[in-house]
Amino acid sequence: MPVLRSSPASPFGRKAKIAAAVLGLSDRITVEMTDLNDPNDTIRKQNPLGKIPALVLDDGKVLYDSRVIVEYLDHLAGGGKVLPQGPSRFDVLTLQALANGIMDASILQVYEARYRPEERRDLDWLAYQADKVRRGLAALEATPPATMADGEIPDAGQIALACALGYLDLRFEGTWRTEHPRLVAWLAAFEAAVPSYDQTRFKP
Structure with a gap:
């Protein structure tokens, strides 16, 4: 199951969580607490920028930032949901x-x-x-x-x-x-x- 690295106060992480919810994908993603101040937190290996949110996929590939994650979630939901097609x-x-x-x-x-x-x-x-x-x-x-x-x-x-x-x-x-x-x-x-x-x- 993909893991969303985030923290409760992050507005960008919140954006990804709301997108997952409205797309009906919340139960297909695990949210994992991330401490950006901890040099031992794996976020710095998962995202070289050390920023959240980051979405760790089942194959180990990591998607970031929130714009990319939201587009990926829209793709999982069939496309054209939170990111419409056309003008x-x-x-x-x-x-x-x-x-x-x-x-x-x-x-x-x-x-x-x-x-x-x-x-x-x-x-x-x-x-x-x-x-x-x-x-x-x-x-x-x-x-x-x-x-x-x-x-x-x-x-x-x-x-x-x-x-x-x-x-x-x-x-x-x-x-x-x-x-x-x-x-x-x-x-x-x-x-x-x-x-x-x-x-x-x-x-x-």
């Missing part, structure tokens, strides 16, 4: 890229505070990352993605965005919500339609 595919991929970028910039801010003493933190660099998040949220607030119709599963872009907003709730106390009411409403609708969103929520 709409590129809208989904673009939304996924934007949401992934928001997650990347958010994680870099967290790491700066976590791994650097306060006197060594680069405030200009932190502001640079925060501005990526601000611009991304502003663009999405102006044109929120579509909500799902009854019985419809989310696409990869919608899953990624929900995970990005969830990470902002977790690490930045949900401060994004005040200025983005349309995204707040969108996320509430997503959560109501996708049970695995709450099931994969990290609760410290």
Whole structure:
């Protein structure tokens, strides 16, 4: 059975877990805790970058990053499920890229505070990352993605965005919500339609 190397708080790992759930593949994957700070953790051999998520297949081959894993899961489910075919595919991929970028910039801010003493933190660099998040949220607030119709599963872009907003709730106390009411409403609708969103929520 493939093994998903991840950690409970990782928004990228959460994206892979939600994709597996909505595709009906959760029971075909084992999730294994990964400690990126442990030099003896096998993640550094499985993924030379030492990053999560990584999906270890039955034959030992390892897939990474989350974009590749989600595409592989979609392939296992028959294709065209969370990554549609045709012109709409590129809208989904673009939304996924934007949401992934928001997650990347958010994680870099967290790491700066976590791994650097306060006197060594680069405030200009932190502001640079925060501005990526601000611009991304502003663009999405102006044109929120579509909500799902009854019985419809989310696409990869919608899953990624929900995970990005969830990470902002977790690490930045949900401060994004005040200025983005349309995204707040969108996320509430997503959560109501996708049970695995709450099931994969990290609760410290």
